[in-house]
Amino acid sequence: xxxxxxxxxxxxxxxxxxxxxxxxxxxxxxxxxxxxxxxxxxxxxxxxxxxxxxxxxxxxxxxxxxxxxxxxxxxxxxxxxxxxxxxxxxxxxxxxxxxxxxxxxxxxxxxxxxxxxxxxxxxxxxxxxxxxxxxxxxxxxxxxxxxxxxxxxxxxxxxxxxxxxxxxxxxxxxxxxxxxxxxxxxxxxxxxxxxxxxxxxxxxxxxxxxxxxxxxx
Amino acid sequence: xxxxxxxxxxxxxxxxxxxxxxxxxxxxxxxxxxxxxxxxxxxxxxxxxxxxxxxxxxxxxxxxxxxxxxxxxxxxxxxxxxxxxxxxxxxxxxxxxxxxxxxxxxxxxxxxxxxxxxxxxxxxxxxxxxxxxxxxxxxxxxxxxxxxxxxxxxxxxxxxxxxxxxxxxxxxxxxxxxxxxxxxxxxxxxxxxxxxxxxxxxxxxxxxxxxxxxxxxxxxxxxxxxxxxxxxxxxxxxxxxxxxxxxxxxxxxxxxxxxxxxxxxxxxxxxxxxxxxxxxxxxxxxxxxxxxxxxxxxxxxxxxxxxxxxxxxxxxxxxxxxxxxxxxxxxxxxxxxxxxxxxxxxxxxxxxxxxxxxxxxxxxxxxxxxxxxxxxxxxxxxxxxxxxxxxxxxxxxxxxxxxxxxxxxxxxxxxxxxxxxxxxxxxxxxxxxxxxxxxxxxxxxxxxxxxxxxxxxxxxxxxxxxxxxxxxxxxxxxxxxxxxxxxxxxxxxxxxxxxxxxxxxxxxxxxxxxxxxxxxxxxxxxxx
Numbered sequence: 001x002x003x004x005x006x007x008x009x010x011x012x013x014x015x016x017x018x019x020x021x022x023x024x025x026x027x028x029x030x031x032x033x034x035x036x037x038x039x040x041x042x043x044x045x046x047x048x049x050x051x052x053x054x055x056x057x058x059x060x061x062x063x064x065x066x067x068x069x070x071x072x073x074x075x076x077x078x079x080x081x082x083x084x085x086x087x088x089x090x091x092x093x094x095x096x097x098x099x100x101x102x103x104x105x106x107x108x109x110x111x112x113x114x115x116x117x118x119x120x121x122x123x124x125x126x127x128x129x130x131x132x133x134x135x136x137x138x139x140x141x142x143x144x145x146x147x148x149x150x151x152x153x154x155x156x157x158x159x160x161x162x163x164x165x166x167x168x169x170x171x172x173x174x175x176x177x178x179x180x181x182x183x184x185x186x187x188x189x190x191x192x193x194x195x196x197x198x199x200x201x202x203x204x205x206x207x208x209x210x211x212x213x214x215x216x217x
Numbered sequence: 218x219x220x221x222x223x224x225x226x227x228x229x230x231x232x233x234x235x236x237x238x239x240x241x242x243x244x245x246x247x248x249x250x251x252x253x254x255x256x257x258x259x260x261x262x263x264x265x266x267x268x269x270x271x272x273x274x275x276x277x278x279x280x281x282x283x284x285x286x287x288x289x290x291x292x293x294x295x296x297x298x299x300x301x302x303x304x305x306x307x308x309x310x311x312x313x314x315x316x317x318x319x320x321x322x323x324x325x326x327x328x329x330x331x332x333x334x335x336x337x338x339x340x341x342x343x344x345x346x347x348x349x350x351x352x353x354x355x356x357x358x359x360x361x362x363x364x365x366x367x368x369x370x371x372x373x374x375x376x377x378x379x380x381x382x383x384x385x386x387x388x389x390x391x392x393x394x395x396x397x398x399x400x401x402x403x404x405x406x407x408x409x410x411x412x413x414x415x416x417x418x419x420x421x422x423x424x425x426x427x428x429x430x431x432x433x434x435x436x437x438x439x440x441x442x443x444x445x446x447x448x449x450x451x452x453x454x455x456x457x458x459x460x461x462x463x464x465x466x467x468x469x470x471x472x473x474x475x476x477x478x479x480x481x482x483x484x485x486x487x488x489x490x491x492x493x494x495x496x497x498x499x500x501x502x503x504x505x506x507x508x509x510x511x512x513x514x515x516x517x518x519x520x521x522x523x524x525x526x527x528x529x530x531x532x533x534x535x536x537x538x539x540x541x542x543x544x545x546x547x548x549x550x551x552x553x554x555x556x557x558x559x560x561x562x563x564x565x566x567x568x569x570x571x572x573x574x575x576x577x578x579x580x581x582x583x584x585x586x587x588x589x590x591x592x593x594x595x596x597x598x599x600x601x602x603x604x605x606x607x608x609x610x611x612x613x614x615x616x617x618x619x620x621x622x623x624x625x626x627x628x629x630x631x632x633x634x635x636x637x638x639x640x641x642x643x644x645x646x647x648x649x650x651x652x653x654x655x656x657x658x659x660x661x662x663x664x665x666x667x668x669x670x671x672x673x674x675x676x677x678x679x680x681x682x683x684x685x686x687x688x689x690x691x692x693x694x695x696x697x698x699x700x701x702x703x704x705x706x707x708x709x710x711x712x713x714x715x716x717x718x719x720x721x722x723x724x725x726x727x728x729x730x731x732x733x734x735x736x737x738x739x740x741x742x743x744x745x
Contacts, residue, residue: 015321016320029396036423135444152451156438
């Protein structure tokens, strides 16, 4: 966590740390702890997914047929690529190259945007068809009586993930502004590193969501 | 303790004005802000408790059933989410942890401030629900009732969700602080036992609270969109909610009690003038309790229709918690043996804790026994049990901790006589209030009802009279604190002759805690 009143150019650090390295290590440790909480939060949804998909395999099989795997596959590729550019952003920050770092962050941000646009297209299509969660389910011609439950799982999981993508994009934009102001150097790139960790987790969760939701058949 | 430095400057007058407090990143100031908020919420939650006991003073009743249900819900939710959970880690822990470690601050000071704002925002959202017909589900929000009841419940649920972030952020901060910010010479086994308690608690906060977060989010979605996770009509399961809820809320019980045990370890060793007996046993039992706590949630659900085998396993694991707990208790008693015990008010609270917590713990073992739980389930026996643990345990420790660290926080002494008077009132009042409830429960009086048959009326009246005594005790305690703040004599740096690091700096400490970076060469309790 940076403080605006600390001068980072000459290896400065907040007053309660011994050195810049000490601060970097601690920040990274804290980020990992926070990622643990994220895993457990999503864990609750994954548990619900496995309980219901075990109880109602036909419902889940039918539900997945209404999802277009092509959209999911494109989004997977987009997020994987964005993780790659995120790594490059960290690399350039370490090389004191704020310009390239900012460019890479912007590409990552745009990838997040593409992901959300595709997600938006998928959502609107389903909402028009009446494929809505739970009680609001209005689609005619479903074979399973509780297909709404599948879509509850779908919207809750992708919705929570999507909100994380949006938060991640905000954080990336914040790093982009700071890179534009030449704030990172080989001795100080903590924000890029920690936002990167968060972004990889968001990416990783999608890699699980994609087969679980789209590729049941 | 170099008195050469300017000792007139301390963290309280380092900066001035309300704004400097609201934007502070100093752990000591944030601790004080938590103190004010927690005490305020405690007064509100306590007022609801008084109203509950007023209704139950005699059969018949003063309030409508619906209104009573709201009192009960808000009493529970406020006391759990806004008082007991933040009470020790975020308030006392925030102030003491970096001092105990010889650090200048917690690892992430800004996150620390953010956690306070999460608590405030969550609390405001919760209180707004009062204007939308409130909530009447009890603090556990059990489905299916919570889905069918009025929509004000959504706000209370979302408020608790936001307050969960406060708890998570504190947890992340404390784990990182304990790992990375110990001063020179302080290994894990030179840490004071309060730190071990906070550390185990922080791990629970990190692992358990997110599960509560997703549970409450799902409940809100269930109410808003009818997602059907907990609704049998769509193939969902109301009992799934109980599993989710208790997966967090049972560890949460230990979020409440582990740091309390840490405080008791500090108090007993300091006021016995004796090195703590079995340091490592106490330290590891904290971690042990934290670990086992994740595998006992099913003991809340013995009558929910879970399989008998699951019930037996949960019953066994629950009793296992008794082992590390008993280890601690015996070690505390052994510490006092042949010590030079001084009965100052913090020590009185510690002894009160030992007495009450033992009753709470042993009745917990009774409830863990399946056959007995079927009889006691949802009766006043359970109510009495968890009040003996939460009030008799956690609240006693908070009070003891406040009186112990008060001189360090404000550099003033309080009236010892007043503090002892408040202890006697609270201790006696507590037993008069809650002991009869064991008997009521054993006789079969169910909890959460606004009324009861004539046969239960005598013990209920006794219980209500006890509750007024507790109320009086806390009013006296508050007067003692305010009087100490305004008129208290100047406190010496180490009024108790304690050995941990916070007593080696001035009272109140300077902005950066210590004048010279402390170096630790021995254990935390080298009395004799």
